[in-house]
Amino acid sequence: MNVPADLKYTASHEWLRAEADGTVSVGITDHAQEALGEMVFVELPEVGRALLAGDGAAVVESVKAASDVYAPLAGEVVAANGALNDDPGALNKDPYQAWLFRLKPSDPSALAKLLDAAAYRKSFE
Amino acid sequence: MLQTPLIDAHRRAGAKLVEFAGWELPLHYGSQIEEHHAVRRAAGMFDTSHMLAIDVEGAGARAFLARALANDIGRLRQPGKALYSCMLREDGGILDDLIAHFVRDDLFRLVVNAAGADKDLAWLESLGPADAALRPRRDLAMIAVQGPEARERTWTALQDLRAASEPLEPFFGAQAGAVFVSRTGYTGEDGFELLLPAAQAADAWERLGRAGVRPCGLGARDTLRLEAGMNLYGQDMDQSTTPLECGLGWTVDLESGRDFIGRRALATQLPARALLGLVLAGRGGVLRAHQRVHLAQGEGEITSGGFSPTMQTSIALARLPARTAPDETVEVEVRDKRLAARVVRPPFVRHGRILV
Numbered sequence: 001m002n003v004p005a006d007l008k009y010t011a012s013h014e015w016l017r018a019e020a021d022g023t024v025s026v027g028i029t030d031h032a033q034e035a036l037g038e039m040v041f042v043e044l045p046e047v048g049r050a051l052l053a054g055d056g057a058a059v060v061e062s063v064k065a066a067s068d069v070y071a072p073l074a075g076e077v078v079a080a081n082g083a084l085n086d087d088p089g090a091l092n093k094d095p096y097q098a099w100l101f102r103l104k105p106s107d108p109s110a111l112a113k114l115l116d117a118a119a120y121r122k123s124f125e
Numbered sequence: 126m127l128q129t130p131l132i133d134a135h136r137r138a139g140a141k142l143v144e145f146a147g148w149e150l151p152l153h154y155g156s157q158i159e160e161h162h163a164v165r166r167a168a169g170m171f172d173t174s175h176m177l178a179i180d181v182e183g184a185g186a187r188a189f190l191a192r193a194l195a196n197d198i199g200r201l202r203q204p205g206k207a208l209y210s211c212m213l214r215e216d217g218g219i220l221d222d223l224i225a226h227f228v229r230d231d232l233f234r235l236v237v238n239a240a241g242a243d244k245d246l247a248w249l250e251s252l253g254p255a256d257a258a259l260r261p262r263r264d265l266a267m268i269a270v271q272g273p274e275a276r277e278r279t280w281t282a283l284q285d286l287r288a289a290s291e292p293l294e295p296f297f298g299a300q301a302g303a304v305f306v307s308r309t310g311y312t313g314e315d316g317f318e319l320l321l322p323a324a325q326a327a328d329a330w331e332r333l334g335r336a337g338v339r340p341c342g343l344g345a346r347d348t349l350r351l352e353a354g355m356n357l358y359g360q361d362m363d364q365s366t367t368p369l370e371c372g373l374g375w376t377v378d379l380e381s382g383r384d385f386i387g388r389r390a391l392a393t394q395l396p397a398r399a400l401l402g403l404v405l406a407g408r409g410g411v412l413r414a415h416q417r418v419h420l421a422q423g424e425g426e427i428t429s430g431g432f433s434p435t436m437q438t439s440i441a442l443a444r445l446p447a448r449t450a451p452d453e454t455v456e457v458e459v460r461d462k463r464l465a466a467r468v469v470r471p472p473f474v475r476h477g478r479i480l481v
Binding site: 061 | 153156157158344348408409410411413431432439460
């Protein structure tokens with residue numbers, strides 16, 4: 001299972017990447033896509049939406065089931081990856097490039113408190 | 126969990142194995158969507174050894190099945206011909222659906238679903254067959270080879286089957302040595318179902334693979350049958366539904382006067398519900414079993430739903446008020462939304478072509 005060392009994670013299988021512009025990209029982990037199966041639909045949050053940590057932010061639907069993707073941090077949605085609407089399978093092929101949305105965190109220091117790769121790996125192994 | 130004779134082949138091929146009706150079977154071998162396309166475009170194969178063949182043998186076999194089955198076994202006049210039928214309770218509820226093969230005058234072969242196999246056998250025994258013995262054929266494995274190239278590739282892989290199976294019309298079968306070959310399936314494509322001695326199954330599977338037949342799992346099997354508008358027992362029908370309520374009125378013979386089990390109940394039933402197809406109108410989610418459907422004339426429920434790889438949108442079978450008509454627009458509760466869907470008459474896809 002691929003768990004890149006330079007990302008942060010949640011126990012609900014989202015990954016986060018700090019971008020150079022201060023925003024944070026959010027996607028689902030390799031473990032999550034493997035468990036869910038082939039993706040056939042995504043529902044992305046609207047740009048401008050304010051999220052609290054733990055809010056349902058996106059939905060991914062696989063051949064098996066629908067799953068909520070939660071906001072790992074409070075913040076405002078500044079971008080959504082519309083390319084996934086036409087190619088939801090990118091979440092399976094390349095889960096760490098296929099970001100779902102980008103947040104401008106209300107508290108930039110909150111990112112450091114999330115799981116690192118080793119802790120995330122422990123959460124499901 | 127029960128295992129088929131092909132379990133090692135599945136493991137070697139990297140199958141994701143899951144429990145299904147008490148059996149350990151492949152869900153997919155990497156991509157159920159690609160497996161689906163392989164069947165629509167070329168050829169795929171399924172291990173269906175969990176299904177049970179039951180031989181009904183003896184001079185009384187035909188008379189017994191005339192009573193046990195809702196479809197008219199009397200229509201099987203040419204040896205080799207197959208018939209799809211439901212087996213009903215007295216109240217018309219569906220116990221199982223099956224294929225009955227007419228092998229010869231004193232031998233019929235039923236193929237029933239895995240989940241109900243033991244129950245079906247006990248039910249048939251309880252009907253007291255006269256001059257007919259029931260023989261469950263657990264010694265047989267079953268492989269379904271499906272797709273526009275399925276027959277050609279089967280003959281490439283298993284040359285001994287060619288002479289007996291090349292002349293077969295759809296819904297006919299023949300014995301070819303130790304293998305019973307029928308031109309039947311559950312995908313909406315051409316192809317064969319092979320019933321063969323368990324000890325020969327692994328070799329046949331390997332030869333078929335080398336001839337370019339792609340192994341396919343339960344995931345693709347489900348989306349293929351859904352596109353083909355074929356019911357799945359336990360999902361689109363069960364003991365609480367009659368054939369008239371799930372699009373299978375055509376398999377029930379109420380005309381001939383034959384006294385089969387369930388006849389009296391069905392003769393007086395005016396079904397309040399019908400099984401129809403739905404196609405999601407826009408994007409917004411995936412139609413799935415148990416979602417509620419809202420119509421001007423009442424409510425309904427999706428019984429099977431999913432993403433159609435051929436149509437690239439979501440489709441479903443739904444139990445709707447009986448007077449619902451094709452092309453009506455309905456609303457389906459998908460998660461927290463109501464999405465518009467169009468009512469259609471299944472099948473959605475047959476022989477690679479979209480029909481709705």
